[in-house]
Amino acid sequence: MAIIKQAQRQTLGQLIGANNPVVHVPDDSQRQYAWTKKEVDVFWSDIEKFKEARENGNESSSEYFIGPVVTITADSIQARSLLDGQQRLTTSTILIAAIRDALWGMKSAEGISSANNIQRDYIARKSGRKDPMEYFLVLSLFDRDFFRDHIQDWSEITGACPRIESPSRPSHRLIVDAYAYFRSKISNCLEMYEDAEARLDYLDSLRECLINGLVFVEIQTPSSSDANEVFETINSRGKDLSTVDLVRNFLMEKSRSTHEKDRVNDAWRSLLDGFERREEIEKFLRHFWVSKNGDVKSHSLYSIIRKQLSEHFDKRPQLYGVGAFSAELEGAAGRYAELITSNTGDLDFDASLAEVRAMSADALYPLLLSASGVVAYSELQPLLNASISYYVRWTVVGRRESTLLEENLFSAAKEIARGASIDEVVRKILGWIPDDETFLADFREASIPKQSQSRYLLSKIEQHLRLADEVHEEVVLGDGKVFVEYVYPQKPTDGTRLDDHDSWVSRLGNLTLLTGKKNASIAALQFPDKAHLYYDSALLVSSGTGLEELWNTQEKKWQTAGIEARQRRLAKIAVDVWPSGTEWL
Template structure:
């Protein structure tokens, strides 16, 4: 281990020295907030005479004085490179109109690229972007990953802020940064790297849980491995995390720590898992710690791989889950599902069907009762048997009452306006009635709204128009307000423009507009619920007929666990 106190200029000022960020490290992650802190700190420093200290960086020596892997400090080094590119670009633009006392070609040679030696090589999947945007200073590169977006955005942000400053201030900033102190700790092998990185973590560095876990496992390999196997075991951990980080950069909906949490809920402590200490507790209780770590990280890699598969899947019930918004408790079931069901899409879709019913009930009821503790036993028992899973959910939900069949019917019969599942339910109802023989082609309504067929009481004091169940004063009686106005039988999907055009119109005008422009079947079928003897009257009896059709004839059956026939083709 070698401690080298130097400056930013001293760190970079070599024609051969370059730094590589290994792919098992995380990609560039700084956002505008961190960039502003960096720049504001630098601005403060030029007001005084003290040297600025950028902190320690940990380097593993690959070739002495030539090639180093960055173990810790990759975010700061990458930001330095981006800042130097932004500064050089802004000053080069100034040189076109004023005299700027700085040799930018030499600065680019020192900090960006010396001949063919690029001074910093980021993780492999970001190098094309980094070379184009930072090393070559191009602006037309189209980023393909979140970290590439951040690299390009960081350069743009620095340029935007630097162009606001006078040239003499830019030169002072450049000089201050070059003379900024930095300590490079050079380590000779993976064993020393694992030990030092774990010590760094214990000093409270702001790392993700995945980074903390990686360094912890590498350190445990250092502690428990036989001397002759230490380096190879540490290398094993770094190689698996290398594969995991390649996947992380492709994820769009979940963070690395999200997936880690869901994996540990699936396999470590169920939903009671909270933090890395829970993993440490299980590891320390194991007899063969080396094997336990290897098994854990291989399973973790599999979970990341399967979450990536999930993100790219378009199975029908998975798309439904996305429309409902997938709560966190679903992902551990998905992780275990992929493990036991493999690539069997029919079985996976049946798993998603079961989970769609679970989530629909959860969203519909919106109870304060603790659902997660009731799911823990079901999650622990799930090993790919979908029929057992279906029955476990059915029995547990009915035993718990809160999300059981009786409670579902109770909620569907009650006040449904503003329900979190209302639009989803009505779209599913629309799909079901179109499948009964009336098909109007591809239907898409942007920002759909909920129409009260019997309109809500006008807020401007006007009376309710004709054709509705009102008293002699054209007002709703309290029983209607309590039981009918906001029930499913009186609620319908409609486009915003259509909704605005009819408002508090008489029912005769409304039903005519529904018939003239039947964008949805549920609009066209309204007339079928009306008593033929009073075709322009939308009363409680008509609402009852429609309500029974939607609730008893459709919703109760659709979101019943008995609607799933495991092993039969999935219909949606």
């Protein structure tokens, strides 16, 4: 078993800043710089969102947890060998260098001074005029010289790196690409500011977010064998030291007795045993917190949990301590597992939960988790029905901003946790649901490119048609027995392609369901060649909703008027399938 000296919180500035032990990638490491534009773009987008939230005074966004790093740290702590975390630290250094160069490029005394400070504090410096350069991040043999030549060996006189060495390896080109990407993004942002003072403020704010806002957990090990074991655990078994692990470490830190530590371990055994995938535990932890406290973003979840629980534990441990929180977490985990697997034991409720899963409507779970802690599942059907109608009318069909829906549902979850009745919350949700006239208009124009959602909508309409015609065979949602059929094909044959093809192919009026396995050879056929599939289908949504109107028999071509006519008919059915009335109260 690996020996871990310690696992501690470190900001980016503490990992690669001056007066801290140098971080170097061992030469026997075969990892080179590997982040492509995709990863760099995600990194930049996350930094931008974090910076905006931090500047707006969002308490939950004071830190951005970016993941663990694994180091081999000798007892003398003169240097740290980096086994895991190279990509994030290298990319962060490249971004810091881009900020440095943007500051220098402003040609002002303050800009040049700030650029020099960034270089000396976070990239590289000389202790004395004749001393060798000290690099705060040292890459492995394959990238080391190139990284220094293009990023680290920066002149305070010229404001530039030598850049003598040409990219000779894929990793070199990726380093160049990442730097160019950041310079371009920073340049675009600076264009929004009219005066030099505002540009300096922007660059300084960006620097501060990186240096003091980006937070890692450094896992220090005494030897390479220990580090490799931790590395393999993280990367091969998929068990990151993420928010879940950080919360556990925090609870252990705050435990006042062996009994409390045992209570934490019991709760964590339940989490690890109760969910099939690590991602489900991460999602549960956020939804559990949201169900009690309202919205919080994933990247800031740990910092806000630590802050708020510390206040409770330090001030009133006898009223709400580590043991009470762990017990609450364990109980909620069991209910959450039942909710996401539609396994509560109440058949009607589980059928509705299957709809939530079919739509990937995760925003509903915090509300259901909060309510299930107050009343039995059998009493939650009106709440679930209203929530599903709200989600379908607002998000799936209406394509409205999902952020507002989430804020509303998360706020409702918090209200229940604070004592509001289920009936009160149902009434509130009914007030948020778009009315019938709005829903009809939305449905008539709706395109649903996501097949899981279109399958759900059509399956529910199919169930409604069967109930009306007293056909008792049930259509099961999302079990692979039915597939979404594009009547007018996704890839039509030559000469039959509609004008503005992309606007029509995913319209609900063009979609239906067929049983069995999808046959790709049939998909592109013209209507007369596959009409028998619809007419002979046992599914009423295919055989009885006017699919023949999509084809102009005389001119032998597809017609958009037929798509619109069928979609209007489906819209009238949809109003009854996902009602907005008060029948659930």
